[in-house]
Amino acid sequence: MKIIKQFTCVLLLCCGIAFGQNSxxxxxxxxxxxxxxxxxxxxxxxxxxxxxxxxxxxxxxxxxxxxxxxxxxxxxxxxxxxxxxxxxxxxxxxxxxxxxxxxxxxKSTQLSEVTVQKKKQIIENRIDKTIVNVDAMITAAGGDAMEVLEKSPGIVVDENGTITFKGKTGVAVFIDDKPSYLSGAELEAYLKSLPASTLNQIELMTNPPAKYDAAGGGGVINIITKKSKARGFNGSATARLRQGKKGSTNESVNLNYVEDKIRIFGNLSYSFQQPRNDLYIYRIFKNEDLTTKSYFDQYSYLTGKNNSGTARVGMDYYASEKTTFGVNLTGMLRSSKKSSDVESVLRNAALALDSTIIARNTTDNHFSNVGVNLNFRHDLEKGRKITADADYLNYSNATDQRFRNFVYQPDNSLTSQDEQIGDLPSDIDIISLKTDYSHPLKNDGSFETGYKISISKTDNVADYRDIVGDSQMPNFDMSNHFKYDEIINAAYVNFNTTYKRFTFQTGLRLENTQSKGNQLGNEVKPASRFSHNYTNLFPTVYVQYKLDSIGNNQLVTSYGKRINRPYYEDLNPFISPLDKFTFYSGNPYLNPSFAHYV
CATH class of the missing domain: 2.60.40.10 (Immunoglobulins)
Structure with a gap:
């Protein structure tokens, strides 16, 4: 039993190995x-x-x-x-x-007859991005956005829905040039509910230009949806059923109406999934002299049921041939129930059994997202244009957790048991305003500039209680109330030009970040506050050389600087449990990290 009491003290000394089937x-x-x-x-x-x-x-x-x-x-x-x-x-x-x-x-170049046909390639390479044309990917039919990403070059999606791009995590996902502000299970659910038939292109940027936020060391994925201009009313419906060990479904309806100066469009989708995962963790705990202290084997069987629905409704008003006003409303509802059966075996340095812990953990989660976008576009003379966007987004999350643990001795006698419940509501509000201006130049060049301000407010509560008999006792060591506010002001310039077979592009982005956190404390833990204010420059440079006159073969080199800001949960100093033996805690003194990509 001494080993159990020492776990939380030596957890950082352990090493874990997880095995998956898609390796x-x-x-x-x-x-x-x-x-x-x-x-x-x-x-x-x-x-x-x-x-x-x-x-x-x-x-x-x-x-x-x-x-x-x-x-x-x-x-x-x-x-x-x-x-x-x-x-x-x-x-x-x-x-x-x-x-x-x-x-x-x-391939042979001998021609007996010439027939000119324009065929859209699956992949197009640009100086600052790789473009995937979804319509040219025949197997995308009937699929969803996540499946299209899985088939795209450089993209890997693991069994937990985490997206990596050329081996890097922290990928920022944009929808029609607007950040989704989603991650983890919420991003996975949204992409799986977005039918591939609604997608036009996917832009993959390992080193995004100055137009995009500097955050995200993993690059940017920009998903561009279709905007049909066919007059009258048209629509489509899709339904999918997938059967493995458990079944899953995806259904969607797309509607579009264009008449005179008005375009109205909408998409409704629903998905149901029953994920199952096996997780094995092996830990070795060390003494100060690095000799083995104990062994820990943990096998987890995780099951769940996810229901999610998304809606997107919008209208564009073409005031003239050069001016367009638009409004978009988006929403998402997601509920999930997860259960995990965990068996943990503890052995001493001689591999003799110390004890076995059986855990029965459940999580009930409800997530909702509402977004409103107002946009404006005006084409000026000589190819110049100006755009403006105003966005409001709200993310609401409510999670109920229950942890039950049973400790058995080597003779299988039950020596102790405990139960804990957690109520974790959180709310995020984001307001964003931005404007962009582009000006064409000679030699197929262009000049772009823009400004953006983003204001986000996060309110996160963790209320944990220990079950003692028929009573619930507050656990003040683990309960907390954390508020976090962040304001980011950004401005950029970008220049592009062509000389013979060379194409040059350079940009510079300036971002100022102001953030403050407030840990309200409780009867046991004192309150604490912190604030940060920093300004940074983010340059980007691209050089492209065409090896042939039509540009089928190219050499491209680039440089860019990126920033990885800590998430609000990384700054929260309170301890949060994953299970009886695994905890994480944030550090309010974390600074952003910077990366240089060549």
Whole structure:
């Protein structure tokens, strides 16, 4: 039993290992008939009917497909100059990694007849972004935004819905050039409820230009939705049923009406999911001299049911050929119930059993989001234009937790049990105003500038109580009330020009951040306050050189500076539990981190 009491003191000394099923990987090296260059590669199911993933090879010809499930695959390359078709590749738990050497075949250029057809490519490379054309991705039909992202180059989505972009977390997701302000389960639920049929393009930016917020070291994903201008009334409906160990459904309705100077559009969607996860954590606790102190094995079986619905309604009023006013209303409701059955086995340094803890934990979560956007666009003379947006967003979250733990000795006798409940409501309000101006220049150049202010207020409560008999006793050590306010002022300039086969783009963004936190305290814990105020410059530089006159092959280099600001929960100094043995606590003295990307 001494080991149990020491866990929270030595937790930071432990190391954990989690095992997942989608850890497969296919590595490859392309062999070119001529000079190496970047080529679009597609990973397909072995029958060639299902697109699993796309990737763009590195300039030296290397490529990797990550986070693959066991199964049979083929890799193909099919661009304007080269082709390749691999033999079937089999991945299994026993052999999760495979390496291929791909010899590309140069396509013949002999023509007997010329027929000109305009075909939209799946992938387009620009100086500051990679564009995925969703309509050109045939397998996107009937899917959702999350599935399109999973098939996009450089994107990996793990079993928990976390998005990484070229190996980096902290990706900022935008919808029509507006930050979603969503993360984690809420972002996953929203993207899975957004039908692929409503998407036009996905812009992937590892080093975003100065126009975008400097926050987010993982880059920016900008999802651009369709805006039909077909006159009259039109709409579509989709429904999907997926059956694995548990079933899931996605349904959506899209409506669009255009008449004279008015366009009205809307989307309603609903999804139901039943996720299941197995988690294994192995920890070794060390003494000060680094000898082994104890061992900890934890196996968790997590199940849940998620219901989510989203709505988007908007109207554009075309006051003239050059002026447009618009309003958008968005909303989301999500409820989820999760349960986890956890068995933790504690052993001493000699591997003798010390005790076993059985945990029965449940979480009931209700999330809602409401957004209002007012926008304006005016086209000036000679290609100049000015835009303005005003946004209000509210995020409300209510979480009820229950932790039940039963401790057994090696002879299976029950020696203790405890129960704890938690009520965690939180509310976030965001107001954002921004304006942008663009001015075309000669040589296909452009100049852009803009300003943005974002004001956010967060109110977060954690009320924990211990169950003693039929009574509920407040746990003041874990309960807290945390308020956090943040104001960000930003201005930017961006310049782009072309000279022969060279394209140059440079930008500079200035951001000032003012934040303050207020931990209200309780009967046991004292109140505390903190504040931060800092101003930073974020330069970006891009250089592109076209290896051929039509730009099929390019060399691009870029530099950018980014910032990672601590989230409000990272600044909250109170302890929050994940389970009986795992806690996290914020640090109010955390400073933002900066990254330079080349």
């Amino acid at each position: 497969g990987k296919i590595n490859g090296q392309l062999a070119f008939p001529a000079n190496p260059e970047s080529v679009l590669l597609q990973l397909l199911s072995a029958d060639g009917k299902t697109l699993i993933k796309t990737e763009i090879s590195e300039p030296d010809g290397s490529f990797t497909f990550k986070n693959l499930l066991p199964g049979n695959y083929i890799v193909i390359a099919d661009d304007e100059k080269y082709s390749y078709h691999s033999e079937p590749i089999s991945l299994s738990p026993e052999k999760p990694e495979f390496t291929i050497s791909a010899v590309l075949t140069k």
